[in-house]
Amino acid sequence: MKTRQTRTSEAQPITMVYDMPSVLPPGTTPVSRLYYEDWNIKVVDREKTGCDNYLTPNRRDFYKIMFMTSGTGVKTMGKNNYYIDERTILFLHPNEIVCWRNTSPKAGGGIFCMFKKRYLDQHPSLKLIIDRYKFFTEKKILRLSEESARMVHSLLTQMKAEATTGNPLAEEAMQAYVQLILIESLKGTDYAPVGEIxxxxxxxxxxxxxxxxxxxxxxxxxxxxxxxxxxxxxxxxxxxxxxxxxxxxxxxxxxxxxxxxxxxxxxxxxxxxxxxxxxxxxxxxxxxxxxxxxxxxxxxxxxxxxxxxxxxxxxxxxx
The missing domain is CATH 1.10.10.60 (Homeodomain-like)
Incomplete structure (x- = not known):
């Protein structure tokens, strides 16, 4: 496997969403706007749903934790580009203008966890950890060790299973998983941007x-x-x-x-x-x-x- 340094040096600036092949029908915009749906917290398997190039220019009412297990891409957050590969975890704030461009032949794998602002308000202990360690603001993209990546993947997998139980306490349990994921991610290292847009x-x-x-x-x-x-x-x-x-x-x-x-x-x-x-x-x-x-x-x-x-x-x- 190539080292992170080699991959970063080979990463080429991508300025257009349509520079990379798209599975979307011709003429279909990759602009995505979703923030009025009624849910509190959910987990999405990226390997099953796929992930095409997209741009989310408007505010969302949810926080998003994006864990990459395979594939590569360029994430534009605010006014910086970030080269993303496996073992990378991203913490996306609701107010962030985000763009994703695939740079690998096939959409990579991973798991997304999303929770609404109101969900965070309902769980002060979760909000405390996020505020204390500045997740989603200063800590936005972290590169995890192999051990931490395995642990985070395991926690997200368990969290996804919890979400399917239908148990009335499932959402309570899921916020505990989020806290464990945040704590495990603190063992990672800040991931520097590739460059400005x-x-x-x-x-x-x-x-x-x-x-x-x-x-x-x-x-x-x-x-x-x-x-x-x-x-x-x-x-x-x-x-x-x-x-x-x-x-x-x-x-x-x-x-x-x-x-x-x-x-x-x-x-x-x-x-x-x-x-x-x-x-x-x-x-x-x-x-x-x-x-x-x-x-x-x-x-x-x-x-x-x-x-x-x-x-x-x-x-x-x-x-």
């Missing part, structure tokens, strides 16, 4: 950061005001065509489509997570009246806002 990607990052800032605090007193590519380009002091070209190069879709998708996902979240009326949500999203909002929502989601609120459409987990 390109200037092109920096503009893409700034766009998504601004889009998220505009939408994630939306409420009846603070409705969304920017809804066009031109408005975002002006705010970023960029030519609209230039910004659109960069964003399309990195994600496969134009700025207008990404804004539309973000408005739809915020609409879904507000419908599921609040008891605000359709008129209030319409105004928050930026529509002058509720019929136009309902028409917009049904056109792209396939059901009316009321139908979605009664029975949320929950997509399969990606990435």
């Amino acid at each position: 390109t200037n092109d990607y920096r503009h893409v990052y700034d766009f998504f950061e601004l889009l998220e800032k505009e939408t994630n605090l939306a409420n009846p007193d603070n409705p969304i005001r920017m809804r066009t590519a031109k408005e975002y380009a002006e705010k970023l002091n960029l030519n609209p065509n230039y910004l659109n070209g960069l964003v399309k190069k990195h994600t496969g879709q134009p700025v207008s489509t990404l804004i539309k998708n973000r408005l739809l996902e915020e609409s879904k979240a507000l419908l599921v997570q609040t008891n605000w009326t359709l008129q209030e949500i319409s105004q928050i999203i930026g529509f002058a009246d509720q019929p136009n909002f309902s028409q917009f929502f049904k056109r792209y989601v396939g059901v009316t806002p009321n139908d979605f609120r009664r029975s949320p459409i929950s997509p399969d987990y990606e990435g």
Whole structure:
């Protein structure tokens, strides 16, 4: 097996999501937005579900522990690139803008553990460990020893089995496993970034950061005001065509489509997570009246806002 130093020196900068082969249908964007689903904690087997290239530009309401057992890739977190291989564990904060690019021929293996913010609030002892040792903030990517990697893999496997029991105390037990995983990970070593992102990607990052800032605090007193590519380009002091070209190069879709998708996902979240009326949500999203909002929502989601609120459409987990 190659050493970490050799692999790092061979790692080449990857600036576009579409630089690597994708199992997604042609023209399908790898932009993933999932934060309105109703669960507290879950474990996903990466080897079974796979992991294609993806970008998560919007806030999530969950923390994510990502443990790699095989394969390689480049993880962009914030404004840094990290070269990832086996025995690496990542701690992804809900507010982090994240992009993943596979660099191995096949998607690698591993296990994901995700838990909601509310789950952390319900378990003060877990929150204490995270805060004390600065997981998800200063400790984001750790390279584990072989012994620690085996232990973490075993704990995650046991945790996954616990999740399938249906026992009413399963979630309590799972948070204990998370604490053990965090403690075992402290035996790892900080993993340094490969390098900063390109200037092109920096503009893409700034766009998504601004889009998220505009939408994630939306409420009846603070409705969304920017809804066009031109408005975002002006705010970023960029030519609209230039910004659109960069964003399309990195994600496969134009700025207008990404804004539309973000408005739809915020609409879904507000419908599921609040008891605000359709008129209030319409105004928050930026529509002058509720019929136009309902028409917009049904056109792209396939059901009316009321139908979605009664029975949320929950997509399969990606990435």
